[in-house]
Amino acid sequence: MKVLVPVKRVIDYNVKVRVKADGSGVDLANVKMSMNPFDEIAVEEAIRLKEAGKAEEVVAVSIGVKQAQETLRTALAMGADRAILVVAADDVHTDIEPLAVAKILAKVVEEEQPGLVLAGKQAIDNDMNATGQMLSALLGWSQATFASDVDIEGDSAKVTREVDGGLQTISVKMPTIVTVDLRLNEPRYASLPNIMKAKKKPLDEKTAADYGVDVTPRLEIVKTDEPEARQAGEIVPDVDTLVAKLKEKGVV
Amino acid sequence: MHFALTEEQQMIADTTRAFVENELYPHEAEIERSGHLPMELIRELQAKAMAAGLYAANMPEAVGGAGLDSLSWLLYEKELGRANYALHWTCVARPSNILLAGTDEQKEKYLFPCIRGETWDCLAMTEPGAGSDLRGMKATARFDGGDFVLNGTKHFISHADIADFAIVFMATGEEETPRGPKKLITAFFVDKGTPGFTVRDGYRNVSHRGYTNSVLDFDDCRLPKSAVLGEVHKGFQVANDWLGATRLQVAATCLGRADRALSHAIAYAAERRQFGQQIGKFQGVSFKLADMAMELKAANLLTWDAAWKFDQGTVTEADMSMAKLKATEVLAMIADEAIQIHGGMGLMDELPLERIWRDARVERIWEGTSEIQRHIISRELLRAVGG
Ligand SMILES: Cc1cc2nc3c(=O)[nH]c(=O)nc-3n(C[C@H](O)[C@H](O)[C@H](O)COP(=O)(O)OP(=O)(O)OC[C@H]3O[C@@H](n4cnc5c(N)ncnc54)[C@H](O)[C@@H]3O)c2cc1C
Ligand SMILES: Cc1cc2nc3c(=O)[nH]c(=O)nc-3n(C[C@H](O)[C@H](O)[C@H](O)COP(=O)(O)OP(=O)(O)OC[C@H]3O[C@@H](n4cnc5c(N)ncnc54)[C@H](O)[C@@H]3O)c2cc1C
Numbered sequence: 001m002k003v004l005v006p007v008k009r010v011i012d013y014n015v016k017v018r019v020k021a022d023g024s025g026v027d028l029a030n031v032k033m034s035m036n037p038f039d040e041i042a043v044e045e046a047i048r049l050k051e052a053g054k055a056e057e058v059v060a061v062s063i064g065v066k067q068a069q070e071t072l073r074t075a076l077a078m079g080a081d082r083a084i085l086v087v088a089a090d091d092v093h094t095d096i097e098p099l100a101v102a103k104i105l106a107k108v109v110e111e112e113q114p115g116l117v118l119a120g121k122q123a124i125d126n127d128m129n130a131t132g133q134m135l136s137a138l139l140g141w142s143q144a145t146f147a148s149d150v151d152i153e154g155d156s157a158k159v160t161r162e163v164d165g166g167l168q169t170i171s172v173k174m175p176t177i178v179t180v181d182l183r184l185n186e187p188r189y190a191s192l193p194n195i196m197k198a199k200k201k202p203l204d205e206k207t208a209a210d211y212g213v214d215v216t217p218r219l220e221i222v223k224t225d226e227p228e229a230r231q232a233g234e235i236v237p238d239v240d241t242l243v244a245k246l247k248e249k250g251v252v
Numbered sequence: 253m254h255f256a257l258t259e260e261q262q263m264i265a266d267t268t269r270a271f272v273e274n275e276l277y278p279h280e281a282e283i284e285r286s287g288h289l290p291m292e293l294i295r296e297l298q299a300k301a302m303a304a305g306l307y308a309a310n311m312p313e314a315v316g317g318a319g320l321d322s323l324s325w326l327l328y329e330k331e332l333g334r335a336n337y338a339l340h341w342t343c344v345a346r347p348s349n350i351l352l353a354g355t356d357e358q359k360e361k362y363l364f365p366c367i368r369g370e371t372w373d374c375l376a377m378t379e380p381g382a383g384s385d386l387r388g389m390k391a392t393a394r395f396d397g398g399d400f401v402l403n404g405t406k407h408f409i410s411h412a413d414i415a416d417f418a419i420v421f422m423a424t425g426e427e428e429t430p431r432g433p434k435k436l437i438t439a440f441f442v443d444k445g446t447p448g449f450t451v452r453d454g455y456r457n458v459s460h461r462g463y464t465n466s467v468l469d470f471d472d473c474r475l476p477k478s479a480v481l482g483e484v485h486k487g488f489q490v491a492n493d494w495l496g497a498t499r500l501q502v503a504a505t506c507l508g509r510a511d512r513a514l515s516h517a518i519a520y521a522a523e524r525r526q527f528g529q530q531i532g533k534f535q536g537v538s539f540k541l542a543d544m545a546m547e548l549k550a551a552n553l554l555t556w557d558a559a560w561k562f563d564q565g566t567v568t569e570a571d572m573s574m575a576k577l578k579a580t581e582v583l584a585m586i587a588d589e590a591i592q593i594h595g596g597m598g599l600m601d602e603l604p605l606e607r608i609w610r611d612a613r614v615e616r617i618w619e620g621t622s623e624i625q626r627h628i629i630s631r632e633l634l635r636a637v638g639g
Contacts, residue, residue, distance in 0.1 A: 073263065190263055198260070198263075199259075199260060
């Protein structure tokens with residue numbers, strides 16, 4: 001079985017995000033970028049499937065700017081076998097929308113014929129949480145989202161999902177699309193020898209046009225705001241005052 | 253000329269940084285408190301470092317290392333250098349390069365077990381009466397019926413307590429030089445447990461808690477000729493050939509800690525408010541940050557420059573001395589100013605600053621004092637004009 005893992009280049013989760021002066025989005029110029037943390041978990045899971053003998057090949061794919069090549073190298077250094085870069089934008093500030101990404105991925109799936117697509121449940125930059133689901137609809141494949149456990153048994157997969165009320169275990173037919181949640185695994189460090197080897201692994205470069213997908217944005221960003229600064233707290237003398245204040249503010 | 257890191261170099265730095273922050277930082281406070289590194293912890297972290305290919309990554313690929321170019325190696329050293337020294341030195345050990353100078357048999361016995369994490373090395377040159385002036389050393393190895401007999405004392409020897417063997421430099425003769433008589437020196441492998449060789453606790457010191465030093469006593473310690481590393485009387489040549497870059501290693505580890513201290517200072521200046529505003533808005537604070545960042549950048553560039561030249565074979569002694577001198581002095585300045593910017597909080601062990609400040613002190617002394625580095629740099633300048 002071949003596993004396809006889409007990985008997105010996003011602003012590093014440690015970076016303190018700044019909004020651009022014109023409010024059109026987040027400033028990404030000269031900011032540290034990394035692999036979307038959920039995608040790292042997906043790469044890790046794919047490598048574990050390979051190590052367990054359940055997958056033969058792990059292919060990472062990234063859609064975005066040319067610099068996403070660095071993200072793919074990280075996937076290769078973690079242990080993916082090869083990578084596909086689909087260049088779909090020139091400006092680092094251009095975000096390719098989920099539907100366009102899903103359409104391109106559907107074409108990649110057609111070409112690569114994987115038995116499983118392991119994706120992050122969402123990207124931490126725009127929190128869309130849509131690509132995996134859209135891909136499933138486009139391909140007519142089954143889907144299992146928010147996975148915290150994945151067990152592949154022949155032509156079906158048992159997936160534990162993190163749902164609001166707790167955990168839900170479902171069985172889906174292969175081939176399938178699994179989107180992974182935080183608790184699925186702890187991604188490994190890209191080891192030094194693998195970093196050195198990653199350079200020699202194949203990385204194919206394509207463009208969105210090669211797949212005939214129009215990536216023109218459909219969504220209009222009206223405004224981007226900084227989160228509201230936290231107000232200074234207030235120390236109250238006793239519980240009664242606390243309850244009174246909360247009632248006054250209408251929160252209890 | 254171009255100054256960008258390659259993708260691999262950036263990844264090496266990132267992965268080492270992630271390891272240091274996730275696996276080493278959580279243990280720092282306890283080691284600072286106890287001054288002791290428990291063996292179970294060492295084993296646990298060693299295993300993780302090996303899984304990440306970080307253990308002994310300074311070594312060539314052919315012997316089980318990562319086969320890094322010098323710049324990549326120093327980026328790795330810089331990230332490791334952020335953490336408590338005992339932790340990174342013991343749990344992510346970098347065996348001495350000088351072990352590569354051994355014969356095949358010596359490599360089998362000493363180098364490979366170090367790379368596999370089964371043993372640790374230590375290196376003994378300094379004596380109570382001979383520090384900077386190593387060619388004035390008193391400890392001797394006398395040739396006797398095909399063997400060598402070692403006598404004398406070495407002190408300040410780092411991690412000799414945990415080491416399984418020592419590489420020891422001994423006087424084996426004397427030669428006349430224009431600057432008076434100088435000792436001829438030979439390097440030996442000495443196993444722990446060899447009769448006549450004892451290791452006792454050294455001194456408690458202000459820097460690098462948990463990173464011990466010992467006193468080594470040699471009392472008619474008899475070694476076979478096969479214990480010689482390199483050639484008889486050529487100990488200094490072996491050291492010069494294989495230990496030259498350790499100055500850059502010191503520089504790089506200092507750059508890591510300086511960067512850590514500077515990051516704390518920047519974050520605090522943006523967050524701490526006094527007199528109704530962020531203290532970073534006072535030029536008394538912000539100009540300090542500007543100088544710290546500029547000096548750190550200069551120190552980084554001197555180190556990367558020397559690293560690059562090292563691989564081109566064009567590095568000079570002065571290049572390496574400048575890198576070591578600048579990085580160690582910049583670390584001292586940055587640690588001190590970072591504390592100043594934190595006010596009283598900077599001195600408290602809740603933050604790593606007080607210890608970065610203490611740890612900075614030894615860096616201007618070991619691997620050649622700042623004065624010796626200035627001597628090396630100026631000698632190169634003057635020799636060029638016949639001085
Ligand atoms: C914690 C620690 C760990 C160490 N680990 C090791 C180890 O593992 N192995 C090892 O062999 N050694 C080790 N050393 C020894 C270290 O390398 C020496 O301390 C260093 O070389 C300086 O020697 P010294 O302390 O004897 O000082 P000295 O050489 O006595 O110097 C005293 C002062 O005189 C100055 N001075 C000396 N000569 C000159 C000159 N020609 N021109 C101008 N000024 C001069 C020095 O700069 C210094 O300021 C360690 C030291 C410390 C503190
Ligand atoms: C060991 C110890 C014992 C102490 N004992 C006592 C005690 O017994 N009683 C007591 O009351 N206090 C005590 N103190 C507190 C001490 O007086 C304060 O630490 C000191 O006044 C500095 O205040 P701070 O630490 O809050 O730093 P901050 O005032 O927050 O200063 C942080 C940084 O901002 C700079 N800064 C602040 N304002 C300006 C400005 N306007 N322009 C330029 N730079 C500025 C400072 O110089 C410093 O570099 C003690 C402190 C220590 C460390």
